[in-house]
Amino acid sequence: MKYLMICCCMLFFIDALAQQDTLHQRRKTYFGLGFSLGGGGNRGLYGDVDFYLQKKNSYISLKTSAIERIKIFYFGGLPEPRISDIGILVGKSYTINRRHYFKFGAGISLVDQISRGAFLYNDCDRPGGCLFSNNVYETIRKKTIGLPLEITYGLYLDRTAAVTVGFSANLNNVQSFYGISVGLVLGRLKDKVNREY
DSSP: OHHHHHHHHHHHHHHHHOOOOOSSOTTOEEEEEEEEEEEEGGGOEEEEEEEEEEETTEEEEEEEEEEEOOOSSOOSEESOOEEEEEEEEEEEEEEETTTEEEEEEEEEEEEEEEEEEEEEEEGGGSTTOOSSOOEEEEEEEEEEEEEEEEEEEEEESSSSEEEEEEEEEEEOSSOOEEEEEEEEEEEEOOOOOOOOO
């Protein structure tokens, strides 16, 4: 609920600052493919990929995101806990000073959680032995419906690329999660701006 309140407060603040959008024409459709990486809850690595279509300042997005602990040298138990979602979000995009934009979106998603259950065996207990010991646990998988939310700041590099900083969250009854990330968006993002002399 607090994530929803943050989104609402930010929306009113940005709406007050936003100028009339001259970068997106009413009859044109814009699109972008974005990806980002960052940190998430429980010291996990957060990542997302999304594809969106935009008309004027409204957009619809197909987005998938996940949080997982990544270990370079792994000496632990399997499976490694992970939570991910795939969903559809709708929202608004506000342009400020022709170079900056803010996006606010919410939607519905399918959430998939993988966690550890009971201990099953250790790799070294099996015939043939092993080089490194590794505990194997039962895999518990839960699915539910979630409410994804996103707030994104973007800086246009040109008409086809932008760098982004975003906050994403998913509220659900299995395990709510969030992530803060930095990313890149490529596509037909806006129209060319004629310089005024």
